[in-house]
Amino acid sequence: MNEIKTLIENSISSxxxxxxxxxxxxxxxxxxxxxxxxxxxxxxxxxxMALPEEDGGAGMxxxxxxxxxxxxxxxxVPLPLVExxxxxxxxxIAGVPIPEGMLTVTIADSGVHPPGGGEExxxxxxxxxxxxxxxIVVLFPGEHAARLAxxxxxxxxxxxxxxxxxxxxxxxxxxxxAVGKIYELPGITTERVSAWLALGRAAQIAGxxxxxxxxxxxxxxxxxxxxxxxxxxxxxxxxIAEQAECAHAARCSVDAALLQIDSSQEWESIAxxxxxxxxxxxxxxxxxxxVHAAIGFTQExxxxxxxxxxxxxxxxxxxxxxxxKTLGDLCLGLESGGLWPWLTRQTSN
Amino acid sequence: xxxxxxxLTETENxxxxxxxKFLDEHGSFLTNSCAIDSWFVPSPEFSRLLxxxxxxxxxxxxxxxxGERSYLERYVVIEELxxxxxxxxxxxxxxxxxxxxxxxxxxxxxxxxxxPKMVQGDCYFAIGMSEPNSGxxxxxxxxxxxxxxxxxxxxxxxxxxxxxxxxxxxxLLCRSAxxxxxxxxxxxxMSQFIVDLESEGVTxxxxxxxxxxxxxxxxxxxxxxxxxxxxxxxxDEGWHQVMAELAFERSGPERFLSNxxxxxxxxxxxRTSSSCESGKQLIGQLIARLMVLRQMSLSVASQLQAxxxxxxxxSIVKDLGTSFEQDLAECLRMVVAVEPGYDAEERISHLxxxxxxxxxxxxxxxxxxxxxxGILAKGLGLR
Numbered sequence: 154m155n156e157i158k159t160l161i162e163n164s165i166s167s168x169x170x171x172x173x174x175x176x177x178x179x180x181x182x183x184x185x186x187x188x189x190x191x192x193x194x195x196x197x198x199x200x201x202m203a204l205p206e207e208d209g210g211a212g213m214x215x216x217x218x219x220x221x222x223x224x225x226x227x228x229x230v231p232l233p234l235v236e237x238x239x240x241x242x243x244x245x246i247a248g249v250p251i252p253e254g255m256l257t258v259t260i261a262d263s264g265v266h267p268p269g270g271g272e273e274x275x276x277x278x279x280x281x282x283x284x285x286x287x288x289i290v291v292l293f294p295g296e297h298a299a300r301l302a303x304x305x306x307x308x309x310x311x312x313x314x315x316x317x318x319x320x321x322x323x324x325x326x327x328x329x330x331a332v333g334k335i336y337e338l339p340g341i342t343t344e345r346v347s348a349w350l351a352l353g354r355a356a357q358i359a360g361x362x363x364x365x366x367x368x369x370x371x372x373x374x375x376x377x378x379x380x381x382x383x384x385x386x387x388x389x390x391x392x393i394a395e396q397a398e399c400a401h402a403a404r405c406s407v408d409a410a411l412l413q414i415d416s417s418q419e420w421e422s423i424a425x426x427x428x429x430x431x432x433x434x435x436x437x438x439x440x441x442x443x444v445h446a447a448i449g450f451t452q453e454x455x456x457x458x459x460x461x462x463x464x465x466x467x468x469x470x471x472x473x474x475x476x477x478k479t480l481g482d483l484c485l486g487l488e489s490g491g492l493w494p495w496l497t498r499q500t501s502n
Numbered sequence: 503x504x505x506x507x508x509x510l511t512e513t514e515n516x517x518x519x520x521x522x523k524f525l526d527e528h529g530s531f532l533t534n535s536c537a538i539d540s541w542f543v544p545s546p547e548f549s550r551l552l553x554x555x556x557x558x559x560x561x562x563x564x565x566x567x568x569g570e571r572s573y574l575e576r577y578v579v580i581e582e583l584x585x586x587x588x589x590x591x592x593x594x595x596x597x598x599x600x601x602x603x604x605x606x607x608x609x610x611x612x613x614x615x616x617x618p619k620m621v622q623g624d625c626y627f628a629i630g631m632s633e634p635n636s637g638x639x640x641x642x643x644x645x646x647x648x649x650x651x652x653x654x655x656x657x658x659x660x661x662x663x664x665x666x667x668x669x670x671x672x673x674l675l676c677r678s679a680x681x682x683x684x685x686x687x688x689x690x691x692m693s694q695f696i697v698d699l700e701s702e703g704v705t706x707x708x709x710x711x712x713x714x715x716x717x718x719x720x721x722x723x724x725x726x727x728x729x730x731x732x733x734x735x736x737x738d739e740g741w742h743q744v745m746a747e748l749a750f751e752r753s754g755p756e757r758f759l760s761n762x763x764x765x766x767x768x769x770x771x772x773r774t775s776s777s778c779e780s781g782k783q784l785i786g787q788l789i790a791r792l793m794v795l796r797q798m799s800l801s802v803a804s805q806l807q808a809x810x811x812x813x814x815x816x817s818i819v820k821d822l823g824t825s826f827e828q829d830l831a832e833c834l835r836m837v838v839a840v841e842p843g844y845d846a847e848e849r850i851s852h853l854x855x856x857x858x859x860x861x862x863x864x865x866x867x868x869x870x871x872x873x874x875x876g877i878l879a880k881g882l883g884l885r
Binding site: 366384393395398402404408424426429478482484492497 | 509581782
């Protein structure tokens with residue numbers, strides 16, 4: 154399994170590296186769609202990563218998908234891989250044939266029932282890349298399980314917005330009749346999908362954190378002032394060490410959550426990952442910019458490819474405060490003396 | 503550097519319930535005064551009880567009385583003891599590092615002599631490294647061992663030596679060759695010795711810290727004879743041997759569970775307090791950090807099991823862990839408002855008082871924060 158993982162990692166990294174010096178990011182930032190980049194990823198079967206082998210997947214389940222998400226964060230890929238991977242996975246579970254075009258995913262508010270012909274339009278805010286998606290996987294809360302609809306972008310009115318990294322976060326209004334067939338997602342609630350999406354951001358943060366760390370170490374080992382490399386100064390070394398700690402904590406938190414998918418500790422492991430990754434993101438950015446100084450603050454320098462994403466992603470799918478309040482609420486709901494047993498409980502494997 | 507997480511097996515987790523049952527039976531040992539930093543509270547009686555249960559030297563070979571269990575099984579046992587605030591101080595250094603050190607570098611005679619006694623929980627060790635003029639700069643130590651007939655003669659002084667009064671033996675790092683003027687060679691010429699603290703010429707004095715504990719000591723060596731068979735490992739290789747201990751010393755759960763009892767108590771109190779709502783976010787943040795720290799520490803334990811010496815990873819666990827410990831009291835006092843006091847009737851006040859007063863030591867002991875970050879910087883390629 155480890156050999157397969159390495160092969161996959163090398164293969165997708167190769168693809169991402171091919172686009173490093175391309176104008177894909179510039180295309181995104183000017184409102185366009187990096188068509189060729191998307192094609193290469195789709196045609197390589199990468200969006201089907203989480204599907205079983207018989208459905209064209211890699212048979213690695215969600216952990217395989219999150220490996221891609223982390224790498225996409227590292228390489229600042231200007232495409233909604235988190236949503237495309239999870240959308241494809243959910244369609245697979247619902248038994249819906251995987252469409253050709255780019256997918257994105259969104260969750261409609263609780264208490265809203267899916268409209269069928271002639272109902273009110275349904276407004277959903279900040280849907281990643283809706284303007285360029287062919288279809289939107291829309292999830293609705295159900296009593297025991299979420300329900301899913303595959304909506305054509307053409308049936309929606311789209312208002313363009315972006316996050317601080319320049320990534321599309323469009324407001325969408327589903328027109329009456331846009332929602333056709335409703336599919337069941339057995340065993341999966343919207344709460345669970347929310348958590349998976351949040352874990353996707355945490356994985357991207359882990360990737361981008363390591364890229365920022367690498368850039369920072371590289372810069373400290375190149376830039377000289379007062380007759381020596383700035384990386385020789387203890388003040389600089391201490392900060393970069395702290396930055397490395399944050400990156401490793403973020404990465405470990407995500408990897409640990411992946412081991413808990415489908416276990417009874419899935420939710421809180423994801424909560425911990427989103428909190429720790431979110432906290433890491435801020436510190437990683439602060440230190441990266443401190444070390445790079447003025448040059449790193451420019452649009453032209455590539456540091457901002459990592460840091461603008463880190464700032465954007467930590468606030469998406471729930472920031473640290475939201476996740477911490479819910480986790481704290483859970484812990485305060487335990488019985489007296491129950492904290493340690495809860496922290497160490499484990500379903501047998 | 504990596505922190506590949508692991509999932510504990512059923513066998514490993516089974517020990518958890520055994521330890522909890524044991525702690526229930528011996529609950530009288532879990533007092534307010536050992537709740538914080540319980541791995542610095544010596545209790546020979548408790549250590550012997552643990553020894554009887556086979557919970558000291560768990561990973562050591564059976565021929566020396568060990569249990570030949572895995573590092574992860576040991577991990578489960580010690581995290582249960584630490585989270586409960588159990589007084590494991592007396593045998594702590596022996597179990598955590600001196601035993602592994604002997605297994606790696608000791609002679610057959612040394613292993614056969616010391617390990618079985620350590621396993622029983624009544625043979626205690628202290629570690630002699632720091633000196634008044636050599637703290638972070640450990641390589642500048644001046645205590646020296648001179649060759650004499652049949653062994654060595656040690657002269658000098660150690661300080662901050664925890665448990666030098668409780669322990670019978672000391673693992674001493676000292677010069678066995680003159681300190682080199684050449685910076686490149688300053689790590690050469692040091693050796694480790696096992697010193698019997700009851701030897702003639704040894705004087706031990708306790709040093710009280712501001713938290714009222716006196717596990718610290720000064721130890722003076724006035725021409726103390728150390729027999730040949732108590733040189734530990736190779737002559738002049740002491741520095742490298744010490745470095746090999748660091749991954750064990752720095753990565754364990756004691757680096758983030760020293761004041762877990764404060765967190766547990768605060769959570770219990772918040773449940774029914776008017777600050778409950780405002781405390782939720784803080785509790786969630788602290789628990790998230792604790793969960794991830796535990797995963798990182800478990801990962802290092804599994805790497806140690808595989809025979810690696812992940813020194814950089816251990817430094818990260820220690821730095822993040824001790825920062826967490828130091829943040830606990832500082833953050834929790836904002837949602838559980840208490841005037842801390844040692845002699846207060848409320849347990850929470852006592853726990854706060856202990857945590858706050860002991861906090862500075864968390865990031866000093868076993869390598870200061872600044873030194874650890876310097877080591878990490880080197881590992882990142884900055885030096």
